[in-house]
Amino acid sequence: MPAPTVGATSSKKRKSLKESVVPSSKRRVVAEDDSADVMAEVSRLEEQIAESRKYYNNIAKLISMLNVDKNAVNPNLAVAVSLCRVFSRLIAGGDLTETNRAAENEKIIAAWLKERCREYQKALSAILRESDTSAKLTALTLCMRMINERATHMPGEDTQVWLSGLFKNIIEAVVEAGDDETLRSEFIEKFAKAYEDVRYYTFVQIADIAQTERSTETLSILISMLSACDAAPSPEHEFKTFYVKSSKKNKKLVSVNSHKKRAQDAWLAVLQNNISESQRKTLLRIMVHNIEPWFSRPELLMDFLTDSYNVGGATSLLALSGLFYLIQEKNLDYPQFYQKLYSLLDPDLLHSKHRSRFFRLMNTFLASTHLPAALIASFMKRLARLALTAPPAAIVVIVPFIYNLLKTHPTCTLMLHRVVRDEETKAELEAEGMDDPFDAEEPDPTRTNAIGSSLWEIHSLQHHYHPNVAAIARIISEQFTKQFYNLEDFLDYTYQGMVQAELGTEEKPMKRIPVIEYHIPKRIFTNRLLEEDGGVDTAPGSLVRGLWDFP
Missing domain, CATH: 1.20.58 (Methane Monooxygenase Hydroxylase; Chain G, domain 1)
Incomplete structure (x- = not known):
């Protein structure tokens, strides 16, 4: 039998390919x-x-x-x-x-x-x-x-479907969605925040998920879901909005204490997990307004807050408000509170973005007139010492803060001016001066001997390069006619705000001509003298040339 020719074969293939081509419009019609x-x-x-x-x-x-x-x-x-x-x-x-x-x-x-x-x-x-x-x-x-x-x-199945059935799979899928924020926000806004029975069982499922060790990403999602839920219900709250009508018959779902108990368990499970440092700070920021209201027993937060307070740095600053709430409302015994607060006063504090929050809290902590004068004197002295190297935005808060403390605790006013009645001692002090008795290395604020020192640092600030700082420092040298300064007027000062305030004002006539370099030096980096100098090196810049050898 003769074999087919090559040409016949190729022709046949081309024909079949051509027949198989279908226009896109026809394909669309076929798909529809x-x-x-x-x-x-x-x-x-x-x-x-x-x-x-x-x-x-x-x-x-x-x-x-x-x-x-x-x-x-x-x-x-x-x-x-x-x-x-x-x-x-x-x-x-x-x-x-x-x-x-x-x-x-x-x-x-x-x-x-x-x-x-x-x-x-x-x-x-x-x-x-x-x-x-x-x-x-x-x-x-x-x-x-x-x-x-x-x-x-x-x-x-009215309870089983929520606890171990389909709803459990929904919460797990929402949590495991990762970066799919749309699904999470849809569930929170459309169901968890809108219906009280859905929110109740969401707390139950989150507590169950957080019982085992989870990744940092998963814990961040759980924190965002819990904090996105509505605020804790008041004791008089009436539960009316239910996704399932039969939920009205469930006594637990119409009880405020039961709702708070479930939310408390969920938050505790998250707090006791392996949270990161950034997550700890996030939790501390929302502690007072978002977390503590859900707790029927706020003392359960004691370990978390005290551990955070002992970390140091910005974490300790953020833990202050929650810890003080427990001390004030729940009689938490924290005997080293003021000693720890005193240790937080370091140069980093005055450069921290949480500086304003710290001064607000410290203003509350030191407001009591029953605190020892030695303790108050230590805080004033420590702040005054830090003000010597602080940025202007922090100094303008420190000075009014010290002023308010002096008004609240008049016993400490002797730190401003001491009268030496012994002429011999007075002459000796004027001739030789004296050592500052304040012990800056002592961690206990009641033993620093600050009450025996003076606020000479504030006098130094009266000659500060920034005119606003120098002006506000002079209030300590004047009569204390003002009752108190409102700290809120000084807490929001920043470098940017100061610059904008100067640039935004109309041009003012200068009272004093500033000192500037008016003589343009002929040489800065060379020792070669020009003939017109007569061989004498008198031009400015000779000091720089004397310190280094330039070719």
């Missing part, structure tokens, strides 16, 4: 037709299920059409919505409920339907974890609809 056929098939299967039990096998067909067998990247959302309607009707009709009086075949059908319902819920959970954002939002709505139907129409 296929989609329409699928929708028609889904509607037909759903209608048959509603007609008779003999079509219950259509449920298995619809589940297979979800397209989530291997992964849930491209699910068929139309099928997911259709199945939600199917199971909602079946649950409302009691077809998934097994009763003891039912016939054996009825029990078998109910068990089979329950198994298909579990498959469907598992598919929705997979979509929540693996699909794109749009599909996740749809799956979230369908999941919550299923929870509502099961909790409403299936006796005995």
Whole structure:
């Protein structure tokens, strides 16, 4: 048999390729037709299920059409919505409920339907974890609809569905979503903040998740979810907004103490996990307003706050407000409180972004007139000493702060001016001066002997290069006619604000001509003398040339 020629073969191939090419417009029409056929098939299967039990096998067909067998990247959302309607009707009709009086075949059908319902819920959970954002939002709505139907129409599952069923999978998927902030915000805004029963069980699930050691990213998500929930309810709060109507009958869900207990457990589980330093600071910032109101027993925060207070630096500053709340409201015994507060006064504090917050708190801590004069004197002296090297924005807070302390504790005013009546001692002091008795290295503020010293540092600040600082330092040398200074007027000073204040004012005439370099030197870095100098090196800059050898 003769073999076919090469030309005939290639021609035949080209013809087949040409026939296989389909225009894009036709492909689009074909795809739309296929989609329409699928929708028609889904509607037909759903209608048959509603007609008779003999079509219950259509449920298995619809589940297979979800397209989530291997992964849930491209699910068929139309099928997911259709199945939600199917199971909602079946649950409302009691077809998934097994009763003891039912016939054996009825029990078998109910068990089979329950198994298909579990498959469907598992598919929705997979979509929540693996699909794109749009599909996740749809799956979230369908999941919550299923929870509502099961909790409403299936006796005995009203609590189980929240604690160990579909809702647990929802919270885990929301937490594991990672950077998908859209899904998280959708759940918080649409469900957790809107419905009190959803928020209650969200606290339960977060507490369960945080019981085991979690990654830093997961803990950050849990913190954001907890802090995004509404503020703690007041004792007179009435619970009215429930996602599931049957929740009104649950005594725990209408109890303020029960809600606070669940939130308290969730926060404690997070606080006791392996939180990072940045997360610790975040928690301390929101401690007073977002965390402590949820605690029926705030003393449970004692370990966390005292550990944070002992860390030092900015962490200690942030822990101050929460710790003082426990001391003031819950009678927490912290005997070393003022000693620790005194240790926080270091040069870094005056450059910290939390400086304003610290001065507000310290103003509260030192407001009592029953504090020892030696203690107050130590704080004033320590602040005055730090002011010598502090930025101007911090000095303008320190001086009014010391002024207010002197007004509150007049016993310490002897630090401003001491009268030496012994002429011999007075002459000796004028001739030789004296050592400052203040012990700057002593950690105990009651033993620094600051009360025997003076505030000479404030006198030095009266000659500060910045005119605002020098002007405000002079209030210590004047009569104390003003009752108190409002610290809030000085706490927001910054370099930028000072510069803008100077640049924003109209040009003022100079009272004194500033000293400037008016003689332009002929040489700075060389020793070669010009002939017109007569061989004499008299030009400015000779000092620089004398310190280094330049070629």
